[in-house]
Amino acid sequence: MVYSIDYSEQNILVTGGSNGIGLAIAQAFLNAGASVSVTGTKETADQYPCNLSAFHYHQAIMEDTASVDALIAAVGPVDVLVNNAGTFVDPPEGLLPEGFDRNMFINLNSVYRLSLGLHPRLAKRPGCIINIASMYSYFGSGSGPAYSASKTGIVGLTKSLAVAYARDGIRVNAIAPGWVRTNLTAGTQANEASSGSILKRTPLARWGEPEEMAGTILFLASSDLAGFVTGVTIPVDGGYSAM
Numbered sequence: 001m002v003y004s005i006d007y008s009e010q011n012i013l014v015t016g017g018s019n020g021i022g023l024a025i026a027q028a029f030l031n032a033g034a035s036v037s038v039t040g041t042k043e044t045a046d047q048y049p050c051n052l053s054a055f056h057y058h059q060a061i062m063e064d065t066a067s068v069d070a071l072i073a074a075v076g077p078v079d080v081l082v083n084n085a086g087t088f089v090d091p092p093e094g095l096l097p098e099g100f101d102r103n104m105f106i107n108l109n110s111v112y113r114l115s116l117g118l119h120p121r122l123a124k125r126p127g128c129i130i131n132i133a134s135m136y137s138y139f140g141s142g143s144g145p146a147y148s149a150s151k152t153g154i155v156g157l158t159k160s161l162a163v164a165y166a167r168d169g170i171r172v173n174a175i176a177p178g179w180v181r182t183n184l185t186a187g188t189q190a191n192e193a194s195s196g197s198i199l200k201r202t203p204l205a206r207w208g209e210p211e212e213m214a215g216t217i218l219f220l221a222s223s224d225l226a227g228f229v230t231g232v233t234i235p236v237d238g239g240y241s242a243m
């Protein structure tokens with residue numbers, strides 16, 4: 001069998017594609033020939049420092065269910081849904097019940113809402129869903145209980161949707177990134193003690209780059225390469241979870 005990675009004539013939606021890991025994933029699909037839609041929190045694409053003009057841009061605020069529903073209504077056919085948008089609501093807000101709820105809505109509830117809303121369109125192709133978990137899917141975070149709970153939830157939701165949507169030919173998988181150099185981790189990168197202990201605990205002894213997440217996503221999205229893979233969360237973490 002000859003395998004190829006060609007996403008021409010495929011429609012990809014990457015939530016949180018305005019930055020970091022999402023932008024790297026969106027760019028990789030674009031380079032592989034796809035038509036790619038991205039979302040961000042800003043009203044228009046030109047409000048971002050990076051050039052998003054090659055993508056179809058939609059504003060989507062994931063804690064606002066009306067905004068998620070508007071996104072579902074606005075995007076056309078979808079072959080691959082990458083539920084990447086996410087954040088870490090810092091303390092003290094993140095430790096309060098309202099902050100906990102907000103973080104859960106952004107990182108987990110919106111993933112279910114989008115998956116359900118786009119299910120009929122994904123079933124038509126049939127397409128696939130790829131979610132973004134975390135090392136905090138497996139380890140606790142004292143300062144971010146909702147971040148950890150939401151990312152642990154992503155692993156369970158990935159398995160549940162894989163089971164529920166298999167009959168429609170929709171595969172549902174996730175990746176669990178290790179420590180990746182993005183805006184989300186800027187504070188940790190800048191903190192010598194925190195960064196040092198992460199590097200010490202990572203067998204490959206370095207931070208991951210956003211582009212290094214994209215290869216596994218393209219693999220999971222390919223029905224040629226990963227047609228019998230569903231319900232899994234693959235760590236892409238430099239060995240962090242193995243140690």
Ligand SMILES: NC(=O)c1ccc[n+]([C@@H]2O[C@H](COP(=O)([O-])OP(=O)(O)OC[C@H]3O[C@@H](n4cnc5c(N)ncnc54)[C@H](OP(=O)(O)O)[C@@H]3O)[C@@H](O)[C@H]2O)c1
Pocket residue numbers: 015016017018019020021022039040041042060061062063084085086087106132133134135176177178179180181182183184185
């Ligand atoms: N970096 C890591 O080490 C790491 C590790 C494990 C998992 N992850 C996960 O990877 C995903 C991407 O993170 P990243 O590191 O690339 O972070 P990032 O650079 O901060 O990008 C986050 C993306 O999510 C969007 N977003 C944030 N809050 C949102 C909200 N309330 N509603 C809608 N969209 C929102 C952002 O939009 P704006 O650009 O408009 O702010 C941006 O596009 C997240 O799910 C994160 O939890 C990251």
